[in-house]
Amino acid sequence: MHHPAHDANLTNEDLAPVPPEKRTWTMWNFAALWISMAACIPTYMLASGLVEKGMNWWQAVLTVFLGNAIVLVPMILNAHAGAAYGIPFPVFCRASFGTLGANVPAVLRALVACGWFGIQAWIGGDAIHQILAVFFPAMAAGEPISGIGINASQLLCFLFFWSINMWVIYRGIHTIRILLSIKAPLLILLGLALLCWAYSAAGGFGPMLSKPSVFGPGQPKAGQFPLFFLGALTGMVGFWATLSLNIPDFTRYARSQKDQILGQSIGLAPTMGLYAFIGVAVTSATAVIYGGDGIWDPVKVLTRFTNPAVLVIAMLALCIATLATNIAANVVSPANDFANLAPSKISFRTGGFITGIVGVLMMPWKLVADPNGYIFTWLIGYSALLGPIAGIMIADYFVIRRRKLDVDDLYRANGQYRYTNGVSYAALGAFVLAVLPNLPGFLVEIKVVDAAAVPDFLEVLYKQAWFVGFALAFALYLLFRHLGNLKIPA
Secondary structure, three states: OOOOOOOHHHOOOOOOOOOHHHOOEOHHHHHHHHHHHHOOHHHHHHHHHHHHOOOOHHHHHHHHHHHHHHHHHHHHHHHHHHHHHOOOHHHHHHHHHOOOOOHHHHHHHHHHHHHHHHHHHHHHHHHHHHHHHHHOHHHHHOOOOOOOOOOHHHHHHHHHHHHHHHHHHHHOOHHHHHHHHHHHHHHHHHHHHHHHHHHHHOOOHHHHOOOOOOOOOOOOOOOOHHHHHHHHHHHHHHHOHHHHHHOHHHHOOEOOHHHHHHHHHHHHHHHHHHHHHHHHHHHHHHHHHHOOOOOOOHHHHHOOOOOHHHHHHHHHHHHHHHHHHHHHHHOHHHHHHHHHHOOOOOOHHHHHHHHHHHHHHOOHHHHOOOHHHHHHHHHHHHHHHHHHHHHHHHHHHHHHOOOOOOHHHHOOOOOOOOOEOOEOHHHHHHHHHHHHHHHHHHHHHOOOOOHHHOOHHHHHHHOOHHHHHHHHHHHHHHHHHHHHOOOOOO
């Protein structure tokens, strides 16, 4: 049942505010959520991808840690409204974008989640495929299907793992908690086991971590470090820029502000730093053990083991871990976001199914085919959209409204958040203008526009897309609200 004063087409039981007696998450619940979401294969691939592109071990780990320390700030700021009012992300967006306009940030966030959902489902399916191929070599030999780019057995393993994700969505959100509690220790143990193996096989940390940076004096890319670092740092911020928007989807269950702030601070950056170190150390070790550049994909490292028991245990651990991260990080948000489009027709479960289908259609294996595409096209590309949304939400909530919201009005079509026909043009205008400067650099990155046709400074700007978008949108939104001189009720 929804609140009698709330409009039926703006609420359902998944979007309604969480009553105080149901806000039971403690600091440790938030720390566990982050430890389990951050210890995942894409985190490992982030840092190992940076090493493969030329950073030395401490530069890569520091970049990952710094990016996460930075993104923790908008994360905790946006989390405040969730914990204070018990509202999810799409409803919180109504305050700044309007009751109807809120669908713009919600759908953009949801589409990014669909891409991530696909990537994680691909990683899980690929783990199954690569490990089965060790036992049945014929599976690896199939020709890629034209237009899709992967072979039939890869596609089947992907769809098999994808259908397990769909089953968990069907079972509902409580299944995720069980998965997350098994998963956090599991993946950290697997990571530490890989680290111990790498340490002994490479003959200690010395050779593992001695690989110099290609940006150092006398090295092939001397002097190019600052620009590469800016792009890499933006990619790291982009990695969790998704959750820094929809964190109210989780903090609406928080017992207090202190619980969400401390829990997130304990859980996020330290886990990302540790897991990044494991990724870097093992990737550096594979260069020592097997020669060549080092293997940045942990699944490929695991397939080098010949012991069947090790392979099966590793495969199960990877699949459970990937499943848990996927549901928590990439289903909770878009399910709420799609529900926000038509609350009376789309439930959390239906929203989750839509996410899964869009995730397949995006052909996720193409997004993670190489570290360059993964970090510089996918992560920075979508951070150009999400940075401005964060800037507008934070400017509205902290500067203009001073943390005061009328919760009932967020669920009314004719309340104070109606603006013009349900849309805040100040927010939409600031969003569009903040995205534009990053567009030329993105078009160069995806090779739609020739790099020679775009001034260098625009390419440099794109490497900092999240920061540029955030700052511009923050300032423009405040300017437009000031010019419009909209009366904000006290």
